[in-house]
Amino acid sequence: MKKEVTAEYMHQLLKKQVFADVDLSRLETMSSDERREFNLAQIDSLIGRTDYCSTIDWFLGQFIEDDGTELDDNPLYDEESVLVEWYLELVSLGSSLRFHHPFDLDIIQPGLAQHAEEPAKDFVITNLALISWLRETSYRRVAAMVARIMIEEEFSRVVAKDDAVQDYYAEHSDTSFLNHHDLSMCNDYISGVLESLETVRVHRQKGQQLGLNDEQMRVTDALWGWVPHDYPSEYVEAAKEIVAAVDKAMPDELVIRSRNGFLKFKNKVFVKMESIVKKHELSVDLMDGYNITVGYLTDWLLRKYDGGRNINEQYI
């Protein structure tokens, strides 16, 4: 027979498993600043600890499901006390970090948030207050998780639009070996993320100063093969001509989009691109079976042909 879980049991369980050596009686007398620092310190140590499984996962698992909904059978939700309130504060901050969701940055330090209604807009490289906090704070594990949210948000802006930049991020913010116990790894990860975001920002700014629009910059990247580069003049000229030629060759909006239609469109356009590339003497082989430039340009054409939809591998 299953034992019924009482509120008292949950309190003791959490105390024993997670907060064994933390003095929780101070909570009632803390000021708001002290409490914020206390929360951050606790979350930081939770991320860094493992007791046969990740501690923060276990702690969150007592309160919420994986998709963020509240658990039905936790008796603490019915209780009203300072301690439970504090638990729930930790859960909300922890789950945002754990599932890489943007949150109100004022929770970690007042003054970081600039868009109270849309927290996603705060996780950008132009938010200088956030950048300096990431560089200086002593909670390195929390900072690594915040940097992770930044790069994830940037990914959601870039994926299926800007392939070259996506590959640059994927190369320079690799999480596959990131281990949150190791502070030096966390530091490397934070600096890697900030560096790559800054590099791409500067790269895009250069392109805008040359008077290029987004599409022309992307085609220049595709022709060169990667970002960043110095926008060589012959590549820029070729990209401008290619974008104009493709715009001209686009079928009417009323034409039904299909696989065969795309292949015809692609074959027609690639011949034009080849002549433009030859005219400007670029070291690009568009008639090769596959190389990265052909891949980038094909995906770009497909998205353009399909009206901005995500790429579907069936077509190619």
Place this chain on the structure above:
Amino acid sequence: MMVAGISMNNTFNFARSNSFSHSNKLSYERLLVDADRLFSVDWLIRRLFSEFQSMLPAEAVTDHHLFFYSLRQESERWFVWNMITSHQQSLGEVRAIHQAFPEKEQFFSQLKDERQSLIEDFSKLTISKCWDTLRDDDFTWRDFAHKLFDLNKMRPEDSVRFFMLIDYICVITDVLCGRSNLYYLDATDEDKALLQEYIANEKSAPDLGTISARAELKSFLKEPWFDKYSRDKKKYTAEWRENFIDALLDHEQYGKMIVDDWDFSARNRRDIIKGGIVGCLKLAGVFKDKLSNLGLARTILYPNLAQLPDDKESRKARHKKSNTLSNYIRQGIKQEYYYWVDDYVKKFD
């Protein structure tokens, strides 16, 4: 602790979108599938070595223009130097694998696994994206060197890793394709004898393409029409004609071109080559003056014209054929080897 670390890692990395683009995945697959070809860099090393030799004296000379020339080539020198110094540096690691797995099958499967993981690492480097654009001509490696040099300024550690990885992958590919003598270090005497025999056969084996082209062209020039129109029968003997064909087909540039043309074209297309050679000889002055192309073509095609039927249709067909050949003869002046033939004939005047 280690196990716990890994579990933590996995839970934090269920990642939504943090990955490479579709094109980059295709690029990795291409490197993997076409590895035997893309990572065979014998030609590149040979080319770079000759470049390196030609670059060396340029530095010793202190002329101003040479100095600036060598400055402009800095990226190329850097690339050549790194490529050559890192060449076959990883041979020791492959030998270590060979010692651990002396049996051929195990050794090869180990090498294949190793190469796959190396290519996966390699494809994460930025420069790997244009590795498959390297071709066996003069320009592509220079572009590649400039791009790599630019990247080196931004991230020097990446280029060190690039030279290390590319050498390791290429050494493994050489062993897998049987081009390296590494595998034959421990070969038995029987194996060596077989190999010796194989090499000997390879050298003495007749090159079928050349022989058929040679024999047919020689017998073509020894036909009676040549003597009929020859300006000097004593000078342009049958032997002279044989030597001429030999010299033409042994020429490093034109010989290969003609033989390739001969092998890959249909029987009637070979008339173009024959006509071209005859046209060159005619322009060089081997035949009599005031000889028309059409008359020459007619004699070549129909040596015994009198015995052929004389009705209207067959005459028309004959005219068409000889007209075609005379056109080919007229195009002798357009052939690439025209000046060479001219010089060759003038040598005997």
